[in-house]
Amino acid sequence: MSFVTVAAASLPSVPLDFEGNRDRILESIRIAKEKGARLRTGPELEIPGYGCLDHHLEGDTFLHSWEVLAEIISDPVCKDMLIDLGLGVRHRNVRYNCRVLCTYRQIFFIRPKQSLANDGLYREMRHFTAWAKPRTVEDYYLEQIIKDVTGQKKVPIGDAILSTEDTAVGCETCEELFTPRYVSKASTILGSEPTWTACYYSPRSMSLPPTGAFRTWRGEIILNSSASHAELRKLRTRLDLISNSTRKLGGVYCYSNASGVDGEARMMYDASSMVLINGKVMAQSSQFTLKPVDVITATIDIEEVRSFRSSISRNVQAAAQPEFPRIECDIRLSRPADDFYFSDLKPSRQIELKILDPMEEMYMAEAVYLWQYLTRANAGGYFLALSGGLDSCSVATFVFGMARLVLESINAGEKTTLDDLRRVTGEPEFTPKTPQEILGRLLHTCYMGTKNSSTDTRSRAQRLAQKIGAYHSDTNIDETVDAMESIVDQALNFKPKYQVEGGSVAENLAKQNIQARNRMVYSYALAQLSTTSRGLPRAGSSLLLLRGYLTKYDASSGDLAPLGSISKSDAKSFLGWAGEKWDLPILKEFLGAIPTAELLPLSAGVQSDEEEMGLSYDQLSAFGKLRKVEKLGPWSAYLRLLGDWKDLPPRETAELTKRFFRFYAMNRHKATTITPSIHLSAYNPDDNRHDLRPFLYKIWWPYQFSKIDKHVKSLEERSEQEKKH
Template sequence: MHHYIKVAAAVPRLRVADCPYNQEEILNCVASAQADGVKILTFPELCVTGYTCADLFFQNPLILAAEQSIATIAEETKDLDMLILLGAPILLDNQTFNCGVMLHKGKLLGIVPKTLLPNYSEFYEERWFSCAHDLISEEMTYAGQLVPIGADLIFDAENVPYLKVGVEICEDLWGPIPPSSYLSLYGATVLLNPSASNELVAKGDYRHKLVAQQSSRCIASYVYASAGIGESTQDTVYSGHSVLYENGVFLGESDSFSRENQVISAHVDLELLATERRKHTTFSTQLSDVSGQRYYREIKFQMGNEEMIGFKRPLSAKPFIPEDAKTLDERCQSIFMIQATGLARRFEHTHSKTLVIGISGGLDSTLALLVAVQACDYLGVSRDHILAVTMPGFGTTDRTYQNALTLMKTLGVTMKEISISAAAMQHFADIEHDSSIHDVTYENTQARERTQILMDLANKTGGLVVGTGDLSELALGWATYNGDHMSMYGVNGGVPKTLVRVLVNWVASKNTLGAEASEVLLDVLDTPVSPELLPPDENGNINQKTEDLVGPYELHDFFLFQVIRFGFSPTKILFLAEIAFAGAYDRETLLKWLKNFYRRFFAQQFKRSCLPDGPKVGALCLSPRGDWRMPTDASNRVWMDEVEKL
């Protein structure tokens, strides 16, 4: 089970006070939603009568017509396994209430009155309606059924994990503490808001911010359905602007001022919401501080688990990289400055005289060097404080060697070249290793020799060794233990490989370091990712490509995000990967590298348990002092068994 459910907001065509007409348009929207696979459908506030009926709400014929329409809609939808929320005026306890009526398979599950009634500017609701707190009864007979009523209702699909639905109405969301805040604390993961929000200049932007913020605070999905242009335009205009959000993430919106029926839908991830709530411990701890609504009646119902129709929600194959160009530019600027500021602070605190970096001509060391340059510029110290060391070995190609030299030269840092070949050969002799055997000893000797050189140079110059390894390498354990795995400050430790590439390209595109530096950066980007620990091929080209050995980094970064950020199962991750990488990788290839990810991730925890300090730059980090604490001897059997079954 993937724990997705499709929610929707409907904006039907409407005639003020014409309940039979509105009833038919509501049923038309229901039919459209059914064809789209929607399971939870929200209509606007008072959609059966229209929100702008004004003193007609005092007319009994209108109230009775609304009740009859609700009864008819319930009968017409009795075979539909869909939660449907309708808005209607309801008489009870000698008062009239602005209510949301919840239907499922022809049954009225509950009625929720509006809590906060606007009575300012163009709104006069207190003239016609009473607040939910004025309600005396807890149930009523309505549309021929005995129905619970109150603002204390949560609708619990007891056979669907994590699905509990809460309702608040329009102005309820605008209050200092919306009812949805309490609803979410007591379990509601899907919040529905039937609304009648008139259109004003810039109000659409505010509406977005309001819904996004509340869905984020409540760690919930939020369906906001607003009244459309059929409402009276006597003094106000209604556009039907409706929005869908999930934990602050935009899922969709309607077209404003449409003359036709609209149903906007998206799949929400109930498992994701439940996982986020468990992780954010401040969410549940506030239960003890709740001074408002403390008890809720859970209205139980059963919902079928039909096949998912038309998967619809944002899903990026590159979850660490924003798609919008403006957002991407801002993100790169922010990450780059987090890295540089972290390094600058460590440089100052340790009273170091140099920043020592090994430069290979590859992506990671290039980004680390750029960060060090920015740190020096930020501190107002000359770049010659950076001691950049290139250490050619058995696998170094002319391309990466020349790129390393050119980059160091153009950036104006202190350059040093030390070949590791002789030292490595001496070490082979010391430990009696045949240098013609290109095994892990052959490779790791080189990595550790390079780290030893950097550490000793740092001691000699009063310096600090800047680590270059990235987040993806940490996840896969693609680093030599106590070799390139170790440093005095790892600036790339929170940056996944796909984002390293983007950051280097971003610096190149800015062209602030000069045309020659940008040209080298672009060539670094075009160079295959490799540790260059094996001799080049007969043409002098790289003979050891990392992604041929461990798998494509774009896949591993995708897996990493889903595993660590949300704790998803292999089955769900494969499901998402098949959608995200459709046409790029087949199922067999995805499974191959997913299996490799789990194998390496569990086996290599010991390297993550002793990571050097480094800045966290995003929501995901593998530092043992921060986001990820895992025993080094944990078994991966549960995950691997599931992958095998796939």
């Protein structure tokens, strides 16, 4: 028997925080070593931070990364450990996203990433080049600062396996787990390692795991260093890919993922690092956590891999594969059975994968996002215009969830969380007993009423703020609105009227937007002065939180948008879940309320947002997913919905389709001013980053709409003919 203890670290990916990243990496190595591990892997690009974006183009980023790596491997904690670190490397004037496998004062091998993420939120090809030479290694001439530490002049770089004294270690990096590979006929049939000649796709290849692991399964231990973002209901896909790979081909898979908010405040890395052997999960870290360093370990018997692989029908094909380059490493990772018997280590046992309920997943993601944003920005708190509607209620509930998680972390003994709370509040002795105590200092809500506001929304806002402990203001902005309209009158000699009072559509819209945009100006003033006016120990500007339904330069102009890509249906489900779990029965009132901006006179009656838009929120979600996620234009979306919405007449489906795409084209420019928002679904409103289609269209889509109209007419004519017969 040959027991190996491996460790996977989940660390925040903080761009350019070289000192902080170094300290967290060293702490993770210390923890791993204390737990008996001799191999430690960490997240992708963990030294500079994955989310450096165009800083990856700067020479300083590479220089400082090597300086930090030199400091790490100079620390005696690295003795007798195989350490896997991530940083950018320039080789022959080409930038590569690399893994450095090293130990105390020695580098064994540099392994570049071979498949780059370049879709959705990712732009890796802008910053790096994929290694394009399979089964090839070259000489990398080391920087002087590394030479001074290691005494080495050069090390291998490329596609290879690391051979220790007792096993073999291979690497994948994030996207390689998800990227399909060409596979040979032999490997398609029996799951052996593919050759790189006469390769093709065949239907049977789909039964095998579509990962880069094919090329590294000569290694018995596979390391995957990742920076994979969170999406609701996505984690199962990732975990299934890993477990299925090891179940089919055998091996130990040590997966390490980043945690926390990225540098753009758009993505959340959701950790869930894990260790598997032959398809069985042996260890898994939390999906979301406030811990700055989270390390899991597993102790496994390498003989299990050898026995598993020798018992499956792959041996003839595996024996026929050409040799894979190997780099020699003079470290022994395993402990013999006798030594293992006298250690404190125990063999790890199989565990069940932990997949959070989507509502709990939303709660944890939002809580970590809001807390890390606040502490990194070093702001005085959050400010939210609480309208009494569902969107602002959802945001307030997210902040309450943040306070709950902060309190839970403090009660669990996490000193970093308590230190951050005391720093942000300016109270060095503050130790909260309830989440309400935290929000009384960190959240200022304000109801900004006008003559068009109802008593229902005012009451709901006030009672919700009281229940969650927020500092609340109840104000009226009619004077500001009247003053603005007076200035408009001076300039134009014209007083706009609502439609209900005889005004035009343009006048009606202008009067509504004057209210909305004045709320934005007022919100910023209150956010900047809130902590000072209340005499809090640490006076500083609060961050302005946004709601959902928005006017350009109203709710689109805050500091961050917690609702982000969360759909209306998911937001409603979350409020129902939180109301029950957190004893907040008032949330039911928000779920039952009609969504309305309350910008029209009460004499006009209550007009819901859906009535104003001419589309329900469910219909909007359907169109949004078809347009953005499935990349369908007006014609294809119409055809899809003919089948999905068979209860509607074709003409009504066509009119809804044309209405959506017409207003999408008219309002596309609003996406240029969208506030950074958390990405929790593939349907993301942040078009500056996630969707690079144009902002200027012919809004009537003449060719596409004409094609739809002709199709509707033909369907109606056919329907009439069938009725006659």
